[in-house]
Amino acid sequence: DQKAHNAILKVLNLESVAQEPKLDEWVARATLYDTLQDEVGFCSSFTIVLSVWKPLLRPNCTALLFQVRIAMVGKYTGLSDSYLSVLKALLHASVSCHKKLVVDWVASTDLEDSTASEAPDAYKAAWTLLKGADGVLVPGGFGDRGVKGKMMAAKYARENNVPYLGICLGMQLAVVEFARHVMKFPDADSTEFNPNTKTPCVIFMPEGSKTHMGGTMRLGSRRTFFKVTDCKSAKLYGDVNYVDERHRHRYEVNPDMVPAFENAGLQFVGKDETGQRMEIIEIPDHRFFVGVQFHPEFKSTPSKPSPPFVGLIAAACGQLDQVLQDSCNGHVVAAKHKLGDSSSTPLVHQNGHAQKQANGGVANGTCHANGNGSTHG
Numbered sequence: 001d002q003k004a005h006n007a008i009l010k011v012l013n014l015e016s017v018a019q020e021p022k023l024d025e026w027v028a029r030a031t032l033y034d035t036l037q038d039e040v041g042f043c044s045s046f047t048i049v050l051s052v053w054k055p056l057l058r059p060n061c062t063a064l065l066f067q068v069r070i071a072m073v074g075k076y077t078g079l080s081d082s083y084l085s086v087l088k089a090l091l092h093a094s095v096s097c098h099k100k101l102v103v104d105w106v107a108s109t110d111l112e113d114s115t116a117s118e119a120p121d122a123y124k125a126a127w128t129l130l131k132g133a134d135g136v137l138v139p140g141g142f143g144d145r146g147v148k149g150k151m152m153a154a155k156y157a158r159e160n161n162v163p164y165l166g167i168c169l170g171m172q173l174a175v176v177e178f179a180r181h182v183m184k185f186p187d188a189d190s191t192e193f194n195p196n197t198k199t200p201c202v203i204f205m206p207e208g209s210k211t212h213m214g215g216t217m218r219l220g221s222r223r224t225f226f227k228v229t230d231c232k233s234a235k236l237y238g239d240v241n242y243v244d245e246r247h248r249h250r251y252e253v254n255p256d257m258v259p260a261f262e263n264a265g266l267q268f269v270g271k272d273e274t275g276q277r278m279e280i281i282e283i284p285d286h287r288f289f290v291g292v293q294f295h296p297e298f299k300s301t302p303s304k305p306s307p308p309f310v311g312l313i314a315a316a317c318g319q320l321d322q323v324l325q326d327s328c329n330g331h332v333v334a335a336k337h338k339l340g341d342s343s344s345t346p347l348v349h350q351n352g353h354a355q356k357q358a359n360g361g362v363a364n365g366t367c368h369a370n371g372n373g374s375t376h377g
């Protein structure tokens with residue numbers, strides 16, 4: 001399945017200029033690729049994925065003229081696998097919103113005050129990229145390098161009503177940023193970065209062992225229950241009661257601080273089965289400010305783009321209301337087609353109990369990779 005997925009994205013990436021897709025050429029290339037494979041399983045999965053994408057190609061081709069710019073704020077020393085999954089998930093979501101994806105990689109250290117004096121050009125360029133973006137994404141990560149810059153990106157998005165998606169560490173830092181600047185706890189931190197903080201908003205999970213890191217990570221598929229049903233995330237997932245998403249973390253939001261956060265306007269709309277572990281945050285009166293403790297990118301596919309990513313992209317291009325409406329109305333129930341049935345409208349996602357329909361169209365992913373954490377562009 002992954003091979004087929006890669007092949008599709010490879011073909012899409014060849015189209016770096018916004019233009020109407022040449023369906024015949026696209027299919028011919030895909031068929032050729034298909035015949036080069038001798039594994040029956042791969043051939044059939046590729047054909048199935050192709051049959052899902054084909055109907056997406058014709059309608060709304062003009063939409064390719066419109067871009068969506070996402071600033072990806074991370075600690076880069078090159079592309080890691082996790083960033084690639086995030087990138088693919090962004091591409092899947094952009095396609096479903098009929099937009100050409102442009103990713104601006106922003107090295108989080110370049111946003112920090114120390115860079116302003118040490119490398120003023122890099123600092124200026126990083127902020128120009130961030131401010132030029134339609135949406136901001138802070139992906140997962142470990143270690144304290146660039147953490148300040150990631151928090152600055154979250155603050156910028158929160159204060160300027162710019163769509164924001166924080167994944168894992170990106171969510172934890174949005175929580176810390178909120179505690180520092182909205183709740184006025186200057187010392188607030190994650191104990192991953194300051195074990196002695198007097199305001200520990202993000203703490204080591206009780207069942208983990210601090211001395212033995214191996215095997216202590218909360219890993220794999222876990223269930224998140226929506227505690228607030230009238231929220232953007234629940235709607236994006238199709239008004240389901242719960243979702244199963246994949247996890248990879250050692251720290252979590254401090255449950256003792258949750259009431260204080262909620263009083264200050266940060267909602268915890270998704271929690272685990274105990275109600276003690278925070279899984280999804282939202283700021284309700286923001287255009288789109290969502291953080292997820294899990295990694296939704298791992299379950300995103302071209303035919304089932306991940307709902308939080310669809311939310312980010314839709315909000316970034318002003319389509320969120322329509323997308324939320326679509327995912328909550330009769331389309332959800334009506335989408336009863338199977339993979340491989342190219343006569344029906346393709347599925348966009350399936351998680352928990354819901355299915356949602358695609359609107360059609362295709363876009364190409366374009367990345368402006370900075371790579372080494374010291375440059376930008």
Ligand SMILES: NC(=O)CC[C@H](N)C(=O)O
Binds near residue numbers: 168248249250251252
């Ligand atoms: N995958 C991640 O982003 C992990 C976040 C954080 N470092 C933790 O361990 O909880």
